[in-house]
Structure formats: C-alpha cells, structure tokens
Amino acid sequence: MSRSKPAPIAIVGGGPSGLIFARLLEVAGISYVVFERDASSVPAPGYQGGTLDIHGKTGQEALRRAGLHAEFEKLARRDATSMVVQDYRGNHHFKFDEERDAPEIDRVQLRQILLDSLPAHRVKWGKRLCAAERDETKKQSNAADIKLHFTDGSTETGFRLVVGADGGWSKLRQLITPAEPEYAGIMFIEGKLSVDNPQYDAALDMVGSGNSIAMSERSILCVQQMSDRSYRVYMGIKGPQDLTRPGGDLDVAKLDEARAAILAPEGFYGDWAPHLRAFVSDAEGPWRVWPWCRLNPHVLHQSVNGSAGARDQSQHHWKHAPGIALMGDAAHLSSPNGEGVNRAMYDALVLFERITAELSDKPKGDFDEEADAEALDRGVAAYETEMLPCGRALIEDGLNVERAFFGDDAALNLIKRFKDMPQSGKP
Numbered sequence: 001m002s003r004s005k006p007a008p009i010a011i012v013g014g015g016p017s018g019l020i021f022a023r024l025l026e027v028a029g030i031s032y033v034v035f036e037r038d039a040s041s042v043p044a045p046g047y048q049g050g051t052l053d054i055h056g057k058t059g060q061e062a063l064r065r066a067g068l069h070a071e072f073e074k075l076a077r078r079d080a081t082s083m084v085v086q087d088y089r090g091n092h093h094f095k096f097d098e099e100r101d102a103p104e105i106d107r108v109q110l111r112q113i114l115l116d117s118l119p120a121h122r123v124k125w126g127k128r129l130c131a132a133e134r135d136e137t138k139k140q141s142n143a144a145d146i147k148l149h150f151t152d153g154s155t156e157t158g159f160r161l162v163v164g165a166d167g168g169w170s171k172l173r174q175l176i177t178p179a180e181p182e183y184a185g186i187m188f189i190e191g192k193l194s195v196d197n198p199q200y201d202a203a204l205d206m207v208g209s210g211n212s213i214a215m216s217e218r219s220i221l222c223v224q225q226m227s228d229r230s231y232r233v234y235m236g237i238k239g240p241q242d243l244t245r246p247g248g249d250l251d252v253a254k255l256d257e258a259r260a261a262i263l264a265p266e267g268f269y270g271d272w273a274p275h276l277r278a279f280v281s282d283a284e285g286p287w288r289v290w291p292w293c294r295l296n297p298h299v300l301h302q303s304v305n306g307s308a309g310a311r312d313q314s315q316h317h318w319k320h321a322p323g324i325a326l327m328g329d330a331a332h333l334s335s336p337n338g339e340g341v342n343r344a345m346y347d348a349l350v351l352f353e354r355i356t357a358e359l360s361d362k363p364k365g366d367f368d369e370e371a372d373a374e375a376l377d378r379g380v381a382a383y384e385t386e387m388l389p390c391g392r393a394l395i396e397d398g399l400n401v402e403r404a405f406f407g408d409d410a411a412l413n414l415i416k417r418f419k420d421m422p423q424s425g426k427p
Helices: 016-028 059-065 069-075 107-116 200-207 255-263 274-281 340-359 369-404 410-420
Strands: 009-012 032-035 051-053 082-087 094-097 104-106 129-134 146-150 155-157 161-164 182-193 211-215 219-225 231-238 284-294 324-326
Touching (some): 009 016, 016 059, 051 107, 082 410, 182 369, 200 211, 231 274, 255 284, 324 369
Parallel strands (some): 082 211
Antiparallel strands (some): 146 155, 182 284, 219 231
C-alpha cells in the first residue's frame, strides 16, 4: 500500500518525554501532533509543580540532542544541589554538597523551554485521552488501525505511530498490558512557603538554595527551594489513600482541619522537633496530594508468543503491540527516586534514535505505508529491548527508596550512604 506522504506521529501527553520527543521529530523534519490534556500552556490556578534535577547523561543528553541545552543552562540552578539530612528530632544533622551534574530547574520552566521550541499548531490542547481501541479485523495491524477517544467527544485515527507519554494512568497501556499501577501506601502532601511566610527565614537558614529531608518511621518532611526563591514543603506520610479523600481525617479541602490533624499529638508530626513542625504549621495552601503509585516490575518482562511465560503466570506481562510505543511513567511508573523525569526524557531520545535508524534505510521514491509501518515496528521493538530492563530497574530502585526513607534509622542510613560516596559533605 502506498500514499503520497507519511501520516503524522501521534504523541499523547505534553510532559517532558512527550515534548522532547516532539522536538526531536521537529528537528528531523518528521510530521507529528501532540495531544495534551491541559487546556493551554498556562498552568492552571493552584498548580504546584516542583523542581527537577536534570542529570547529565540522561535528561541533559536528550536536551543536547534536541538542540536545547543552551536554553536549559540559562535557567538551570547549579547551586541548588545540596541536601540537608536529619531525623525527625533534628538530630544527626548533615549537609551534603553534591558535586554531580544534576542542576535543578522548575518543572514549568522546563516545559516552557520545550513548548517554545515547537510550532504552536503542533500541540492540540484540551485533549484528555479516555480510551484507545484497535481495529482487530485487520490482518496486519499497525498504528493506522488505532482510534483515540478524547473526553471532549472527539476521536482521532490514521497515524503513522502512536506514542504514549500520558503518564502513570496511561490509557494507551491497555493495548499492551492490562496491568494497573498499585498504591505504594505512601503519599506526599505539598504546600508552600512564600518569601513573606513566617517560616521563610528558617527555611532559608536550614535549606538555602537546595533541598532537605527529615525522616521518621511513618512520615518524612522535605523542603525544597524553587526558582523564585519560595519553598515547597512536602509532607510524606504512610497510610491509606482514604486519609486525604473527601471526609478523611486529612481531607486537604478542609485545610485547617487537616493541618490540625497532621500536627496533633497522635498525628504524623505530633512528636517532631518544633523547628520542623513549624514548616507544616505554616505551609500555605492549597495543599495538593501526590499518592505514590507504581507498576509491578514483573509487568516489564516481555511475554513470549502472547503468554506470560513461566516467570509468573499471575502477572500481566508486556506484549509488544504494533504501532504503539510507551515512554516515561506510561511505561514504567515508579515511586519517586530522582530518576523518573530523566529516564522519561532518555526514553524519548532512545525511541527517536531507534525508529530513525530504521527509517533512514527506507528506499527512495514513493512512500510505502506498509514498509514504513514495518520499519517503525522494528524501531519500537529495538527501543523496548533497551527500555524494559531499565524500566524494571527504575521501579525496583523506587521500592528501595520506599524502604530506605521511612524508619527510625533512616536518616543515619542515608547519611552513611552519602558519606560513602566520593563527594564530601559538611556536617
């Protein structure tokens, strides 16, 4: 089958991985369209995006290949890599000055760099994917058979390749595996310290331009500086998700009641040191809840001939699906471990390299849709061969973080880990 020119590649999701992939396609002259659920590029009221550390060999490498590293460096905060560690009593206080190539940048700043590098007509806003289906009547399936259904009632189909960058609750993943993320039993509640907050000077003195973490058996507290010099306060707690849902003891819609409950003597910060409790007491709203969810790492074992194989019959393993590629959280959602956004951006780079390597060998002349689909499928298969083991390792490392960051000796263990590294810390 042939046509005059290739159909565009569909990218579902306008986060870091989706947009860096779009930029790589833009530079290569490959047609694409991005479907993003947000109404526009302007962050929604109350949006509480944090700051990201972008690693030299992964996230930054993707930016270099996309021709955006110079723009990144204009905003990257290389003075923001320090980490203050202490336990919930304020003991074992240790400041670790990291000497690694992982500067911080606000999430919204990174997104704007990527958006500014793309023609405006390439991004379609207000397109939240609610379902994806494939025409199973076709003998040889490819991306052209996939129909995307959006919550606004519209549908899209007829693409060259469909790339899922639609996050941990990806609707495209169902075409590869029915596996769903699992709640890790941990959630973060995010607040803010503005420059006129009563605790701002205390945060500046304790954290400076970097990050801090205080740790206990069932709760942790992180304070992190943003580019505008305000601070984000992350209250990490172990408990059921019902706690923060409407009617729960920590229903954040009732901020005063939630604050009182979390600081009560029996609450998550009831016995914490006064200087740490104060950050919770004065954290500004609206508070936003971030449940830690993750895929089971066994999902990323590729099935053999459509079956789960002998590894674990109870798991929904990964089944290669022609015409689809998943990146970032859509492929390997993990508990936060500092690698997520970097792995996602690197996924985009690897996928781009693998598919363009196959497309570069296509014969000259009229465009052959069938041959193109086969070439793209080889590229996606090569990408999955690299991505799946890396994704499993990422999820497993997130499991280690869950265990390491909560416990009576968590702070001491983290400090020991830092001291064992080649960099030097300052007590």
